[in-house]
Amino acid sequence: MAKLTKLDDIVSLCKRRGFIFQSSEIYGGLASCYDYGPLGVELKNNVKKAWWKNVVQMRDDVVGLDCSILMHPMVWKASGHADKFADLIAECKKCNTRTRVDHLKDKTNEHGEEHTEHVAIESVSGQNLINKICPACGIVGQFTEPMPFKLMFETKMGANIDDSMTIQLRPETAQGIFANFRNVLDSTRVKIPFGIAQIGKSFRNEVTTKAFIFRTREFEQAELEFFCEPGTDMDWYNHWKETRFKWYTDLGLKKENLRFREHDPDELAHYAKGCVDVEYKFPFGSGDWQELEGIANRTDYDLRQHQRGMRTLNKWYENDRDLSKIELASEAEDYNKGPLSYFDEQKKERYIPYVIEPSAGMDRSTLAFLVDAYDEEEVRGETRNLLRFHPALAPIKVGIFPLVKKDGMPEVARKIYDNLKKYFNCFYDEKSAVGRRYRRQDEAGTPFCVTVDGQTLEDNTVTVRDRDSMEQARITTDNVLNYLRGKLDM
RNA sequence: GCGGGCGUAGCUCAGUGGUAGAGCGUCACGUUGCCAACGUGAAUGUCGUGAGUUCAAGUCUCAUCGCCCGCUCCA
Structure with missing residues (x-):
């Protein structure tokens, strides 16, 4: 059987056979970035093709989409990424634990406020934290200067430097689907229940990367947003859970190396009604079960948020296009009838659909297929090394x-x-x-x-x-x- | 970010201050002719990068980049 027992073995295999190389290797490498070699690009393309065939081509109820990576800044205000993905973090000098500044509790007020307020970067210095307690070791006021963390990549749009606009690289492909929900409804005659699928690159400035291509800052996602009528959502959640698991095993991943991991209720995002990970048991290390895909019931949260976002647009212009100066507009009383709602012709009623989201990491699953296919066997006293790829995936x-x-x-x-x-x-x-x-x-x-x-x-x-x-x-x-x-x- | 380990040929690794090496792989020629055969020959190195110490650095020191392991963080 496979003798890959360490991550190093896998990295070596990937390089030796031309599957995956370190990015910019001739210049000493660029942390967390990897390139696909001649066999790797064929393999990964085949994985993506197999996903598209299974999720789009073979289904009557899913259509495809390919959105731009750069999107309007308000997309990230509405989705919550703009606030959630920008934090001040201070490190305790005693125990080196890093904590979000807005999570720190005061020595005199140990009840601690809810940390919903946005902390302006200029307003906080190490001195302001003199009464704050380290949640890890309990030491008071021993913090480094707070470090601003931005989890979204920023870039500048516009060649004129004085007149350019700060734009974020998308941290997930999903929001492009929500932003096009109306377009797809109006142009394709789809009826709920239906899904919109997309494969593409996303970018996140992870605080720590490590572990080869499992957590990289640039990665490729295959996401489906499946819109359904409220009340039918748990049935569709279960449908996609089974469908997606079967996809991996049909393409040859060994069943004993795959499992579901249901998220605990307190682990769920506040808007999510359920979430399960498909995990693969990589043959090395101690934390060997790694997430390949998450399947979530996101309810009607995203479409409602974008309706609020659309109502906030003028405020954004009025505040010099500065996201940190504005709050998302409150939800309209009749949000059910808003621009991102759906009219059910048969029931003659209008509602915001619920969304089931299977979100798969293409880089992770490519590696899982590679590792799972690896085999060694004895043939006439010699070792035969081979990759038992499913024919559809073979480069x-x-x-x-x-x-x-x-x-x-x-x-x-x-x-x-x-x-x-x-x-x-x-x-x-x-x-x-x-x-x-x-x-x-x-x-x-x-x-x-x-x-x-x-x-x-x-x-x-x-x-x-x-x-x-x-x-x-x-x-x-x-x-x-x-x-x-x-x-x-x- | 902290602690530990590592970085020499495409890969795996040896080289303990004094001429840059081996195995595998690659290529050429010959031989063989259905499962990693054999023979002969060849190519391939900013010793991760940059400084320093020294007559002399792959080797010692410092910095830096990258990778791995464990924390932490994130979800």
Whole structure:
């Protein structure tokens, strides 16, 4: 079985085979950023394709979307990210514990206020914390100068420096879906229940990253916002829970390495009615169960928040476009009939739909598929290393070889290769012994290899060798494409 | 952010102040011809980066970047 027992082994495997490299490695690397190599990009693209096929293509009730990464600043005011994602943090000099300044309790007032107020960065210095207690060790007033933390990446939009606008890189793709809810309703004839799906990059300035690609600052999400009628939401929550779990196992992840983890009620965001993580057991370390995907019942929170956001727009202009100076407008009395509501033609009633959100990390699941596929086995006293990828995920589908590099075999093999590569990713190889070429493809996880041999020249047949069993079938050259299509389900 | 460990060829690693190394992998030629064969040969190094100490630094010191482990943080 797999001998990957440390994260280092996996990092090494990823680099050696061209799956994942450290970003900017020739310059000493850039923390928390990684690049996908030639095999890695194929694998990850296949993971994304498999998600899209399962969540969009094969369903009548989901449509796709691809939003811009840069969005109007008010999007993040309404979603709550602008406030929640900007904090002042002070560190206790005694125990090195870092705490949000607005969470610190006063020595004289140990009841502690609710920390909803926004703390202006200029107004707080270490001196102001002289009476504050460290929640970890109880020491009073031993804090460092507060450090401002911004969890969203900022950039400037507009080439004119004096007239440019601060914009955030999205910390999740979901808000782009909510912002387009009305557009999709008006342009596609969808009816509730229906979903909008999107795959794309998101950015978060995590306080700590670490652990290879499990928590990176730039990452790719596949998110579905599934809109349904209030009251039916828990049924859909359970539907997506099952559907999403099955997706992983159908693509070959071993069941014993997958589990659900339901969030405790006190762990839930205040608007969420339920949340479950799909976790994968990576074969290393102690904290080995890692989240691949979260499935949440977000209720009608997001659409209601954006209705409030739309009502706040003028205030934003009036306050020099400074988000920190404004409060989100209160909710309209008849918010149910607002611009982001839905009119049910049959029931003749208008409501804000509830949302079930399966949100999957594409980088994490790509790595899980890679790690799970890794295998070592003894063959005639030698170790055979291979990746047992599901055919849909394999970066290369077929290797094509001439048995030897003479007697016209390369020409015939090339011709087969030129034909097959129109249909799937193929790799042609005529270097060194054929056994070595088989093993090289095993390492890349290629499910099938086609070999042209002496018999091919006589009766127009080739051998097709199976990665997992190493068995060969003899097929007529004309039938190779159909044979492989059947085996690969493509 | 704190504590600990690490950084030498594509990978795994040796090299304890004095000429930059091995195995695997890669490439070429020969041989073999269906599962990592063999022989011969070759290429590949800012020793993470920058300073310092020294006649001399991969080796000692400092800083810095990056990675791993444990806390912490985050969700």
